[in-house]
Amino acid sequence: xxxxxxxxxxxxxxxxxxxxxxxxxxxxxxxxxxxxxxxxxxxxxxxxxxxxxxxxxxxxxxxxxxxxxxxxxxxxxxxxxxxxxxxxxxxxxxxxxxxxxxxxxxxxxxxxxxxxxxxxxxxxxxxxxxxxxxxxxxxxxxxxxxxxxxxxxxxxxxxxxxxxxxxxxxxxxxxxxxxxxxxxxxxxxxxxxxxxxxxxxxxxxxxxxxxxxxxxxxxxxxxxxxxxxxxxxxxxxxxxxxxxxxxxxxxxxxxxxxxxxxxxxxxxxxxxxxxxxxxxxxxxxxxxxxxxxxxxxxxxxxxxxxxxxxxxxxxxxxxxxxxxxxxxxxxx
Amino acid sequence: xxxxxxxxxxxxxxxxxxxxxxxxxxxxxxxxxxxxxxxxxxxxxxxxxxxxxxxxxxxxxxxxxxxxxxxxxxxxxxxxxxxxxxxxxxxxxxxxxxxxxxxxxxxxxxxxxxxxxxxxxxxxxxxxxxxxxxxxxxxxxxxxxxxxxxxxxxxxxxxxxxxxxxxxxxxxxxxxxxxxxxxxxxxxxxxxxxxxxxxxxxxxxxxxxxxxxxxxxxxxxxxxxxxxxxxxxxxxxxxxxxxxxxxxxxxxxxxxxxxxxxxxxxxxxxxxxxxxxxxxxxxxxxxxxxxxxxxxxxxxxxxxxxxxxxxxxxxxxxxxxxxxxxxxxxxx
Numbered sequence: 268x269x270x271x272x273x274x275x276x277x278x279x280x281x282x283x284x285x286x287x288x289x290x291x292x293x294x295x296x297x298x299x300x301x302x303x304x305x306x307x308x309x310x311x312x313x314x315x316x317x318x319x320x321x322x323x324x325x326x327x328x329x330x331x332x333x334x335x336x337x338x339x340x341x342x343x344x345x346x347x348x349x350x351x352x353x354x355x356x357x358x359x360x361x362x363x364x365x366x367x368x369x370x371x372x373x374x375x376x377x378x379x380x381x382x383x384x385x386x387x388x389x390x391x392x393x394x395x396x397x398x399x400x401x402x403x404x405x406x407x408x409x410x411x412x413x414x415x416x417x418x419x420x421x422x423x424x425x426x427x428x429x430x431x432x433x434x435x436x437x438x439x440x441x442x443x444x445x446x447x448x449x450x451x452x453x454x455x456x457x458x459x460x461x462x463x464x465x466x467x468x469x470x471x472x473x474x475x476x477x478x479x480x481x482x483x484x485x486x487x488x489x490x491x492x493x494x495x496x497x498x499x500x501x502x503x504x505x506x507x508x509x510x511x512x513x514x515x516x517x518x519x520x521x522x523x524x525x526x527x528x529x530x531x532x533x534x535x536x537x538x539x540x541x542x543x544x545x546x547x548x549x550x551x552x553x554x555x556x557x558x559x560x561x562x563x564x565x566x567x568x569x570x571x572x573x574x575x576x577x578x579x580x581x582x583x584x585x586x587x588x589x590x591x592x593x594x595x596x597x598x599x
Numbered sequence: 600x601x602x603x604x605x606x607x608x609x610x611x612x613x614x615x616x617x618x619x620x621x622x623x624x625x626x627x628x629x630x631x632x633x634x635x636x637x638x639x640x641x642x643x644x645x646x647x648x649x650x651x652x653x654x655x656x657x658x659x660x661x662x663x664x665x666x667x668x669x670x671x672x673x674x675x676x677x678x679x680x681x682x683x684x685x686x687x688x689x690x691x692x693x694x695x696x697x698x699x700x701x702x703x704x705x706x707x708x709x710x711x712x713x714x715x716x717x718x719x720x721x722x723x724x725x726x727x728x729x730x731x732x733x734x735x736x737x738x739x740x741x742x743x744x745x746x747x748x749x750x751x752x753x754x755x756x757x758x759x760x761x762x763x764x765x766x767x768x769x770x771x772x773x774x775x776x777x778x779x780x781x782x783x784x785x786x787x788x789x790x791x792x793x794x795x796x797x798x799x800x801x802x803x804x805x806x807x808x809x810x811x812x813x814x815x816x817x818x819x820x821x822x823x824x825x826x827x828x829x830x831x832x833x834x835x836x837x838x839x840x841x842x843x844x845x846x847x848x849x850x851x852x853x854x855x856x857x858x859x860x861x862x863x864x865x866x867x868x869x870x871x872x873x874x875x876x877x878x879x880x881x882x883x884x885x886x887x888x889x890x891x892x893x894x895x896x897x898x899x900x901x902x903x904x905x906x907x908x909x910x911x912x913x914x915x916x917x918x919x920x921x922x923x924x925x926x927x928x929x930x931x
Contacts, residue, residue: 298811299678301640301742308633309641313734315688315724346631356647356688356732392647395727400688402645402734410633479630 272365274391277357280365281388284372288385292352295388302352302385305406310348314339318360318397323456325438328367328397330457332374333381335399338482340382341461341533343403345480346410347470350382350403350463355389358398371399382463411470415477416496416538422562423544425462425535425551427508428485429515429522430455432529436518448510461533465556469537474547478537484530487586489562489571492538499567502582503574506559523573530586538564604697606723609689612697613720616704620717624684627720634684634717637738642680646671650692650729655767655788657775660699660729662789664706665713667731670814672714673793673865675735677812678742679802682714682735682795687721690730703731714795743802747809748828748870754894755876757794757867757883759840760817761847761854762787764861768850780842793865797888801869806879810869816862819918821894821903824870831899834914835906838891855905862918870896 272280282295293300316322316335326334336353343350355375359368379386384403392398416422434452437445445453461480469475477496481488485506493500507526515522539547544560551558571582604612614627625632648654648667658666668685675682687707691700711718716735724730748754766784769777777785793812801807809828813820817838825832839858847854871879876892883890903914 298745299642299644299674299680299742301642301739304638304640304738306636308636309736310631310633311643311686311719311734311736312631313645313686313688313722313732315690315722315726315730315732317690317724317726319727320725342631348631354643354645354734356645358647358649358690358728358730387643390645390647390732392649393652394647394649394730395651396690396730398647398690398726398728398730398732400645400647400722400730400732402643402686404641404643406636407633410631413630 300387307408316399328370329374332371333377336378339403341480344463344466345535348407350384351405352385354402356400358394413495420538420564429525432525459533475537484586486527488536494569499565502562632719639740648731660702661706664703665709668710671735673812676795676798680739682716683737684717686734688732690726745827752870752896761857764857791865807869816918818859820868826901831897834894
């Protein structure tokens with residue numbers, strides 16, 4: 268028999284699975300949520316996950332809920348801000364059972380435990396799509412901008428690019444059961460790990476001159492930094508993981524397309540003064556999250572160039588744009 | 600020719616219509632939004648409007664967007680907290696044109712001007728339903744709870760109840776063109792006006808002992824106060840507007856059903872020490888928003904009783920519960 272969860276049973280399920288936050292926070296179910304006073308500006312970000320477009324086949328509800336929150340954590344990581352508390356607005360299709368709701372709650376709990384914020388509740392509604400709108404809050408004395416890249420700076424990333432495009436391809440081709448490179452690629456799609464600790468440390472030590480999270484893809488992230496800072500960015504090293512070239516060749520995919528245009532890697536793309544590179548590398552390695560220097564900031568009008576086989580070419584300025592007919596996500 | 604708005608054109612439209620917030624706030628389009636530091640706790644509330652269930656036929660996109668925000672303002676009003684800034688996560692069905700997007704932006708602008716918060720942007724997605732998830736932020740040194748109702752307190756409301764149920768009925772029967780009572784009732788559905796100024800003044804002067812916004816209906820709001828405060832509430836006066844009884848009789852509807860179970864009135868339901876009633880009444884009248892004393896807090900297990908024709912009866916404990924088969928909204 269299918270149980271039919273209503274708003275009250277959904278809230279009950281969430282409280283059962285996740286528990287109430289610490290006493291200095293508002294309780295789940297209060298009229299309004301509140302967090303204790305802190306120092307600096309209040310930072311807030313909302314990001315909506317929509318079932319149809321953002322949840323690939325093979326992803327569980329638990330993974331979807333965790334990922335919805337991880338994608339907002341990624342913005343906080345890139346800006347060097349600690350997320351303090353989360354709210355979630357849910358749109359629940361009538362087909363979801365109470366067991367599915369429990370999976371969603373478990374995903375929220377996973378994210379809360381991993382990224383150490385308090386979960387304060389949110390809102391529950393009926394909708395045609397699964398909607399998970401995540402809101403994170405934090406305090407910050409300083410927020411790293413996009414406009415601080417200086418000529419001579421190093422351009423770096425906190426992880427590999429291309430896994431997500433490959434992972435989506437592998438997921439649709441093989442399902443969740445895969446081995447070797449495909450398995451790793453699929454896990455980055457299902458369980459992205461934004462480098463929150465690294466972002467906080469780099470920000471605290473003021474080691475980045477500009478930063479952005481890479482969820483719209485590497486190319487567009489670089490373009491955004493380049494345009495905001497009014498500088499040219501030249502990429503001289505492709506941050507492709509081991510095995511990506513082989514995977515691309517085996518499956519008739521383009522390596523560059525996978526690296527520059529997959530999107531949803533949830534890594535930090537940043538610039539830093541070249542004198543700081545050593546310190547950044549040591550810090551990153553101490554956290555088990557080695558960074559890669561992939562390019563340099565140069566004088567010139569805002570554009571992103573890529574040097575390959577000794578030749579410079581201008582990267583196409585495109586990425587993941589919602590509602591766009593030109594979208595390319597999932598289509599590597 | 601139908602224009603096909605993508606994420607960038609939607610953001611552009613919003614910035615064109617609404618403009619950027621004051622310089623001390625983050626700009627629309629930044630990685631994360633932020634508000635200046637303030638005093639006290641940070642108060643936050645998210646509330647999702649879903650096209651299919653929350654937008655009655657006859658309501659424009661502009662009205663829907665304004666109402667989505669007004670419903671969150673209502674929570675802030677009831678808790679006596681000034682909303683400082685808003686974010687909006689949008690789910691946009693593919694059928695919406697750029698003209699529809701402009702209407703949504705105008706609705707957000709209407710709410711911003713009326714309730715005087717800054718609009719900081721949000722998120723844009725494709726979805727099957729129209730989704731407007733509104734997030735409001737503010738600071739508060741004191742937040743009025745639900746648990747403070749004391750035996751002997753007066754129970755009061757900031758406006759009439761029943762208009763919304765009557766308005767939805769009239770809207771489905773006559774469309775937007777109606778006269779007299781029906782016209783007024785329809786306008787409360789399309790353009791609810793949460794008493795923000797009154798809520799702030801009552802809170803600042805600590806005149807309420809407990810409060811809640813009435814969006815789930817008068818009966819359920821009273822039950823929530825009664826249960827949180829562990830007291831009995833006895834209603835001795837129906838806060839029905841002039842003309843409601845006649846409208847109910849003409850249309851074969853129940854007056855009590857309309858008053859207690861319509862929902863979405865966005866008024867404040869509160870309790871106050873009886874010595875404060877005069878002061879509250881004078882304040883409310885000075886703002887052109889007269890309050891009504893409708894009952895009293897009594898000793899006893901949590902329940903809501905209604906005294907009519909000299910007889911006490913226990914009010915049914917029900918209201919608007921999302922995803923519930925027992926829902927009664929729109930069905931008076």
